[in-house]
Amino acid sequence: MNAVLSKIAKGITVCSSEVFPNSDDDYFNFVYIGKIFLVADSYCMNPDCSCEETVLNFVQVYPREDRKPNSFIIRYKLSGRGYKIHDHGNFTRREIKAVVRYFTADEIILDLLNERYKEMKEKAKEIIS
Template sequence: MHAVLTNIAKGITVCYSEAFPDQNEDYFHLFYIGKLFIVADSYCMNPDCKCQEVVLNFVQTYPREDRKADSFMIRFKLNGSGYRIHDRGKFTRREIKAIVMHFTADDMLLELLNVRYKEMKEKAKEILSEVRT
């Protein structure tokens, strides 16, 4: 957890799977036009911050080919009002928009991301209270 503390102090987002490594569903999986993406969700763990955002890292995998994975990263607003691209990788803005729209089409996903955001904030409070005692 020392790395998590460092990230909290620096304001760096922390991947959900780092804070909750024993979860069955550490990452999301997305199939889009015959492509497989693994999506990692990272959150600001500063308990005082009210950013209401998640950083989503989309990694396109090539399970049967000897190719390096392609990826892009966005900062997505948890109220569903939009996103900002942090890294496009080899993807065009149009491709990213289509992939993100497909990924967020189900309202249940937005609810789950909000639940995970709250869990991460609670985890940060727990970690900080342990350090103080």
């Protein structure tokens, strides 16, 4: 947990799987037009911050091919009202928009991201105290 505490102090987002490593749902995964994606969700753990955002790292994987994964990173508003692209990878804005829209189309994902946000904030309070 020292690494997590250091990230909190530096204002760096922390991946939920780093705080809750025994979880069966460390990463999200889905298939979009035949492409396999893994999504890692990270959160600001400063208990005084009310940013209500998550950083989502979308990684396109190629399990049967000898290719390196391709990825992009966004900062997604947990209200569901937009995002900011932080790293395009080899994706166009249009491709990113389509993938993000597909991933967030089901309200269950938004509910789950909000739940994880709250869990991460509670864990931060626990770590700091």
